[in-house]
Amino acid sequence: MSQDIISTRDMMRSIPPVLGRFPSIARGLYYYLAKDNEKDLNLNKLIARNTRKYPNRPAILCDDLTVTWQEFDAWSNRIAHYLKNQGLVKGDAIAVMLENRPELLAVVAGAAKIGVACAMLNTSQKGKVLAHSINLIEPKMFVVGEELVEQAEGVRSDIKLAHDNPMLYLADTNTRNIFGDAPEGYTNLALEVSKFPSTLPELNQPVLMGDTAVYLYTSGTTGLPKAAPGSHRKFVRAYGGFGMLSLNMKPEDVLYCTLPLYHGTALLVCWGSVLAGGSAIALRRKFSARAFWDDVRKYKATTFGYVGELCRYLLNQPASAQDRNHPLTKMIGNGLRPSIWKEFKERFGIETVAELYASSEGNIGFSNFFNMDNTVGFSTAPYRLVKFHDGTRDPIRNEKGFLEEVEKGEPGLLLGEITKKWAFEGYTQKEATEKSILRDGFKKGDSWFNTGDVLREIGFRHLQFVDRMGDTYRWKGENVSTNEVENIIDGSGMVEEAIVYGVEIPHTNGKAGMVTLVPQKTSGDFDADKLLAYLQENLPAYAVPVFIRVTQAIEKTGTFKYRKVDIQKLGYSLDRPDDEVYVWLPKASGYTKVTPELIADIDAGDVRF
Template sequence: MSPPASDRAPAAPQLVRLTDWIPAAWRTVRTDLRLLLKGLIGLLRLRPTRLGSIGQTFAQQAARHPERPAVVCGDRRWTYAEFNAWANRCAHALQAAGVKSGDSVGVLLDNRAEVLAWVLGTVKLGAIATLLNNQQRGEVLAHSLRLSTPALVVVGEACADALHSLPPAERATLCERWWWEGETPPPDNLIWAQERLAVAPSHNPPETATIRLHQPAFHIYTSGTTGLPKASVMSHYRWHRCMSGMGVMGLRLRPDDVLYCPLPLYHNNALTVSWGAVVGAGASLVLVPKFSASRFWDDVRRYQATSFCYIGELCRYLLNQPARPNDREHRVRAMIGNGLRPEIWDAFQQRFGIGHIAEFYTASECNLAFINALGLPRTTGLCPLSYAIVRMDLDTEQPVRSGRRQHMSRVQRGEVGLLITEITTRAPLDGYTDAEATEAKVLRNVFKKGDAWFNTGDLVRHQGLHHMQFVDRLGDTFRWKGENVATTEVEGVLAHQPEVAEAVVYGVTVPGADGRAGMAALTLCDDAAPFDGAALARALYAQLPHYAVPLFLRLRDDHAVTATFKYSKVALKREGYDPTVVHDALYVLTPGGYVPMTGELWQALSAGTHRFD
């Protein structure tokens, strides 16, 4: 199916003008003043050193509205009181096993209510819920576990493949205790979590009331800008800021609202943004195992959802579905997420009749967030705290410093630059579990001596009136299918293939698709057999998440390197997979493996009519 016309022609850069801002602000204040004030008061009351926690906030909602539906998953439904009791049993079971404040508890489950129960139970103790990506396998999963050193890991029945990708001996060194969350007896002598829960009490643990907001609540894995996954730290303070700012003020849910969540709970879009908005309103969260474009609106109608969360690629998939007469027959009035591209924004909003799009910008490790609270089109919204958009050298991908003091300079309205956010007591940087990785993201002496700013690694457009628009991601990480792909992870897997001597991985744009698709420039070994595209594809699928498998290959005799012996990717990214520019052999990933690029395939890619699964 050909993409909509709006999907083929990027929209002109939009600036935010007073003539747009004032009417939007007036409509928002007039209709949602109570919620705006509630969110603002919530933000102003937050201090990192104050007592407070996610577990305490949820327990308070359960005490106020015990019979209100809290979580729905499939045909199962839990009230706030029921879910709070479940989480309490998880907390007491963990505590009886020796888990204490500051310990990490790994959660390796598919998308289901059990994730939230174990997460909530963990944070009620002051422990840290480590959300493991259930698509990781082998060495990548082992690396994630080494970063967080969990005292205990809860693994689900649906994640048995991930568990068995770790040899038993290595598994024991990564974590001594593994609990099995499932209906059937556990394999490999794992402890059956259900037996522990059956005898655990359901009252609120007293430790919950002693937690302070600055304490860590979650580990969320992100690729960062280089290397294997990093474990970013999410504090109770940042979760509550998100709840008040993005949830209450931005999305503006009410107690009778239902938020449909098709995103994985190991992402902050689901765990912090969506769940935070729901808990802040005392509303209901609907969880589904995974996103389905064909079933999405049927599900929304089935659960009578009034809102949903998204990533940009999800919206594109929905827009590419055949139009139906009942596209607007639903109760959804608002949606929250990030990555809705400007070129499809209007088409999506008009086709499905969504009144309010609460697009936001943040990152798991970022100390600030932007939210489109006023509902203006094609913007990530505004942020009341200190940030700057500074000039970049796109060849070196480094911010420009100039003058005697070597300070940075801000871009003008309408220009594109690097987004940086100031690190302050009101906006502390939680960073990663790795202190060196955190420090690598900090820019110092930016505008004055002694200041400190977080480098987001993202290019954004300054739209005026404190609004901005996301443009692109810098560095060695690119985003595809809603997931961050670390090039070094893919390069490491390629380097272990017997026929590959060297591999350079980078992201390239594909017409009609969000983010960047993976491309690998390979140098084959001198004694390698003739290139077998089908065999290489099978090997990569076995060792990488599907979204990380490169869609394009380029076979080269050698690679250009910098003076510090790093691979130079700037020219590779610029040349992409254009056969009129690239004279090396080019291959494209198909269901049968990698096949040579043909003129027909190139034309389809250029026209945006070729689709990848």
């Protein structure tokens, strides 16, 4: 890893390009460092600026549809009027379940204009998990796209919506002009919105920077998803920090986004960056490696939003003479592994990698402002990297009860200091918020947000991501809660014990889910495919374990805790001959029993997960 260390020469070489865009940097710092929660600096102000300066430039591109900034502002104003007419006021919330469509951004903007927050539901969720996510927020209304009505109907009797006409429907079409027909029991939102004026509604209370704009969901460590409120401040910081400081976005820029807009990386970072430049965001429902470069050329995209897995999928495509035949020069996101960083830049001609580190609920973020390789950049927020117990999120306290920092270059658990300026917005559940706070860390009375992530410093206060610790892992660009998956497996009636964790697969990003389980003794031979069918009914595809280890007993410590680290190290190997190991191979309809030959293929990268 020594080649990743940033030298003085590296730093000096990065400074002239930065100085060349000083005006943009000065403006970016103004927005990024804005700290007064009572300022009426909000999402609407950011949209209004572009409407005023670039009314006829594109704001959204999707398929063959173009929405200009003036059209987008008018559309979202009508939505704001409708919600206000329905009795919604500042502080209320609505649930939103739409795929990557212009309607999603219009609903978020319209609600935000009157101080109503949107709970951004994961479109892969269903059943108990979806119902739980909705009920956490206690929304007044539920906006559902035609493409997701079946999932919404599956939980309708289990959710609480505090409105006389709570179910709002958007047809799977360009609903600015084509309203479609709403199913029974739903209000046709597009039709109703069309009846309202395109001017900004008058408000009794101004929308302030500290008010909640969205709720984003994180798997967390306690089982079912937790809802993290995201204030208008988060949009403002992304606007200044990513759009201006990192990417220097301009009106002629187009950011291609295939990441789901219910994620903070897409909604806050990518869209926030677009807002900063008066640029356009080009949307695709779901990522396609084969269609990626054709889309980039179609939309004339100069920038794209990524997670590390997406970049690896692109690299896995056969090399082509067209690999550099595109206008893309910038990218923003997280999880780009050092092992493919330079290869990706060189093959596709990328000049700027604005790698970042942030979390939906956290009070700390890092940005690769100086465009260094293999780093999430640096942060102006106060933080520490501390010693931790291996395999956990728990920091080590010394004999005096205080935390200890790691040596420079050593991996450490990242903590963000909680101050008035760097507030921790936490979760809707107070107990979940408190669990993420460490008190009396380095002195009596201080408090710190425990990110649960391990990073290391590689020079000039630049950090490099190392690993995600504790009871979550990341797969297919999603955070997966081990407790959530364990709870679902326990409900199958097929197992006596189950422990879920993430395991590394060579040549992939993140960690694949794996469960070690003890089957019910009374159920006869264990039926892996029966379990798979049950999991697919109750979990998003990315949370279904890729591997299963069937064993007769799971070893525990003297205090009856699972030896999770030992099990994790075992991975999907066949080193325990009495165990059976299964794998859910790509495009397979069931689990396949693992053999030494199959392990060799997986380890060699011949199986593309």
